[in-house]
Amino acid sequence: TIYADSEQASVAVAQQIAALVRQRAAEGRMCVLGLATGSTPTRLYEELVRLHQQEGLSFRNVISFNLDEYYPMAPDSLQSYVRFMREYLFDHLDIQPENIHIPDGTVPQEQVAEFCRRYEEQIRAAGGIDLQVLGIGRTGHIGFNEPGSGATSRTRLITLDHITRTDAASDFYGEENVPRRAITMGVGTILEARHIVLLAWGEGKAAVVKRMVEGDPTDSVPATYLQQHPHVQVVLDEAASAEL
Numbered sequence: 001t002i003y004a005d006s007e008q009a010s011v012a013v014a015q016q017i018a019a020l021v022r023q024r025a026a027e028g029r030m031c032v033l034g035l036a037t038g039s040t041p042t043r044l045y046e047e048l049v050r051l052h053q054q055e056g057l058s059f060r061n062v063i064s065f066n067l068d069e070y071y072p073m074a075p076d077s078l079q080s081y082v083r084f085m086r087e088y089l090f091d092h093l094d095i096q097p098e099n100i101h102i103p104d105g106t107v108p109q110e111q112v113a114e115f116c117r118r119y120e121e122q123i124r125a126a127g128g129i130d131l132q133v134l135g136i137g138r139t140g141h142i143g144f145n146e147p148g149s150g151a152t153s154r155t156r157l158i159t160l161d162h163i164t165r166t167d168a169a170s171d172f173y174g175e176e177n178v179p180r181r182a183i184t185m186g187v188g189t190i191l192e193a194r195h196i197v198l199l200a201w202g203e204g205k206a207a208v209v210k211r212m213v214e215g216d217p218t219d220s221v222p223a224t225y226l227q228q229h230p231h232v233q234v235v236l237d238e239a240a241s242a243e244l
């Protein structure tokens with residue numbers, strides 16, 4: 001779906017998420033959301049907060065799983081995704097803290113594999129992800145699944161691509177400060193979500209959006225594997241769709 005701008009697109013996706021959360025609540029069921037970070041979903045999160053504060057949308061029946069976190073990363077660090085999620089979303093909602101899951105950037109390295117295994121187990125125990133929100137990196141990554149990530153990859157420690165670290169440089173006051181690694185849900189983990197909504201805004205994403213939508217599925221552009229999912233929505237603004 002191509003919207004005139006990211007504002008309209010974000011509001012529409014927020015409505016869609018709100019409808020799902022409300023529908024689940026009416027059925028007395030939990031709603032499991034997969035959430036992304038980055039600049040792309042910030043307006044969406046702001047709108048969800050508005051729906052909570054002004055239109056009574058409750059998140060008490062929501063369980064969330066975030067895609068990724070830098071490694072290593074302290075949760076109170078300026079650049080941590082824990083902090084990002086609290087600032088943009090969780091601190092302003094009635095989601096129950098025990099229902100929030102974000103990969104832990106403080107796990108000792110020898111325990112990371114076990115942590116990742118448990119993260120997957122927690123997703124399964126919650127009943128799987130109902131709706132996964134995704135952004136896309138210029139390398140074609142979803143989550144932090146950099147080029148080389150296969151369609152069946154699982155939650156794991158990954159080395160960040162040079163382009164990704166360049167793109168994150170301003171957040172870290174210099175590329176040399178950007179962590180070299182991250183913990184990310186795998187492509188296979190993401191593909192198990194029942195419904196996926198990928199968002200991309202701006203001309204800077206136009207080239208990778210074209211490769212994702214029109215290229216053959218390949219691990220050199222992991223987002224192309226979304227083509228194999230039965231229920232994906234790609235939500236763009238005009239600029240991000242310019243090369244389609």
Ligand code: GLP
Pocket residue numbers: 036037038039040041067068134135136137138142143144164
């Ligand atoms: C980071 C995140 C991704 C996100 C991507 C795009 O690398 N790990 O989940 O999709 O950046 O970022 P932005 O939305 O700021 O363009």
